[in-house]
Amino acid sequence: MAERIRRQHTVSKFYLKGFSSDEGRIRRVSLPGEPSVVLSARDASVVKDFYTVTLPDGSLSDYFERAFSKVEGEAAEALRLIIEGEWPIKGKGRASFAEWVALQHLRSEDVRSSQGAFNSEMIRLVVGVSGKEALRSVIEKAEGRMVSDEELDWEWRDITKVGGPDIKSTANQHIRLLTSLLPKMANYLYNCHWTLFRFKRRSIVTSDHPVSLVVAPDYPAWQGVGIATADLFLVPLSRRLALTIQPRSRFPEIPEGVSYVPDFTHEGTARISKSINQETAARARRYVYHHPSDSPLDGLYLPQPETRSEPSMSDASGLIREEGLFSGMGKGIGAQVTPSKSGGRSMTIDDLPWPIPGRQACEKPKTW
Template sequence: MESCSATLAPKTSIVKNESEGTMAERIRRQHTVSKFYLKGFADQSGGIRRVSLPGEPSIVLSIRDASVIKDFYTVTLPDGSLSDAFERAFGKIEGAAAEALSDILAGVWPIEGEAREAFATWVALQHLRSQDVRYSQGYMNAEMIRLIVGVSGKEALRSLIQNSESRPVSDEELDDEWRDITKPGGPDMAPSANQHVRLLSSLLPPTAAYLRDCHWTLFRFDRRSIATSDHPVTLVVAPDHPQWQGVGIATAELFLIPLSHRVALTIQPRRRFPQLPKGIDRVPDFTKKGTTAIARSINQETAARALQYVYHHPNETPLQGLYLPKPETRDRPSVSNAGALIREEGLFSEMTEEARRAISASSVPDESSSGMSIDDIPWPIPGRRSKTSDR
């Protein structure tokens, strides 16, 4: 187990962004974690400590620079131009959520009505807009491409390339492409802002409604310090959660959100309370006094779920003694047993012609069909990173 060795909090000046660039470049510096939210973990001057996994380096910087990624929400329009309209739309959600968070930190609890709606929407947004969700999309795309190509076989891949590029493909080139596309995890895909925003737009309303109707518990700490991360919404599962089963909104047993360096929130699906006393239709939200053990548990879950950075108050040491993972060791989701379906000759190469015709006749596509074959894969594959040839 590794522990964080860089958790002492010496007096450190705030590191300022050295090259903010032109006005257009500053506008395109987009935050993956809300600035109003990070303020709760900063000192009076707006400085926050950023700890890089697995514990070094540790620097103090302004909250305006703590979670910036250039053009993270900038989408490409059909005419090829760039738009930051979604970043502006997120700003409206953040404005309402900032007021709700201010009330919570000031002692208002529980929050109901528009305030609850606004904060539930922000929690859903903060989870769905994360780098983790975007990367997961790329992984799933790569796995799907790997499976379709692997099932179709090398000669089908040759035909796809030749038909798309109107040129012959040598055996050497085909071997190179086959190895890269069908390797474990599939081809390396660059994250897509457009695809991510489409997913976010479709999932945000139902996810916000789901969280709004859950049971909320607020933890307040007098002395113990709470940390957050570049992925501040942690989806926690039960100890007996099957390792093969993914963790998502519908399967999480608990949503954990640090709210400041002294406050944390948990959101529990109401299915966890199947038996309620007669006359009570829901468990009310309540507040608990935070303990050392609870603070340590919250900080460990938060650190373990971070992608690259953990953030905390510059004069506190909430990570002391915790295990901090290495970013590159994170598990990449994969399709179980997909390798057994990948064959150079194609999965159905030994099938008789009669069987092929029977399958074809029983699977005539209609308007509701959502099937996909290798012929549906655009070539070159959009978003595919340049491969490193091992020839």
């Protein structure tokens, strides 16, 4: 396949039509509120080469962008039925839409950014507990040369700073995570409780991260929010519809004698629309979208763009030591870290590839 720039969508085109005018135009508001432009819904969520993966022979492929279109096609039909009044949605339609909601969450820039942040923190921890001399050995072995103390000091400071080295997750890493989690998340959502909110006059917005993972107000601020810990999945469906998906394990206490609470629909109110719009805007990464004739953002808080690359682990600064956490206790002791999704396989500094994949270019001193 020829290597070219591919225009790929991080938010499904069929989905954005529900927030567009009859002419297919949509308003895109850049966080924290300006600029605001009206453009074609087809162009509103384009990112160049976002899903383009690198094959073993070095060539580029947009296979996954095309593979996603099958999921989107089936979900588009399910959404059409919902908009036309079919509820609750069951069987194949429900399965198709659950898969699309899972895909839309997992394909997002937010998930990719979080993956890069997690990788950074893991590398920081592995290097930090191993110590500076262990890092020197990794660099010298990989580059076949001696590393000065000045260069080692610089590398140590950059890798062990809070948050770890600046790493950008690649499309290959993102797709690997997506394909691993997609079937499980889709099945999880399928078996949740779904509530459809219908609004007669109030307008609903969406964003470049339209699936919001919502937790209770008393949720610990230090604890990350993920698929398994979210109390609610919020999905704006169109200008007049919104969907909440609630894990049954977090459902309010079911009355005695009731074994199953069916999906239901709820009449939307001004208070509910404001709550949904605020949650959606707060979870946006760079853009909020809405119908060009509406003004649904009045009175809402709009965050600064890209403010959620937060640490995915507890702060490990107390484990970072130049001499190594377990200095003098034997090679490798204390330098093993097992990632939560590694299947139990330990990682040591000897496993650290050098140069670090995806590490952002940073200017080194020229005095070495």
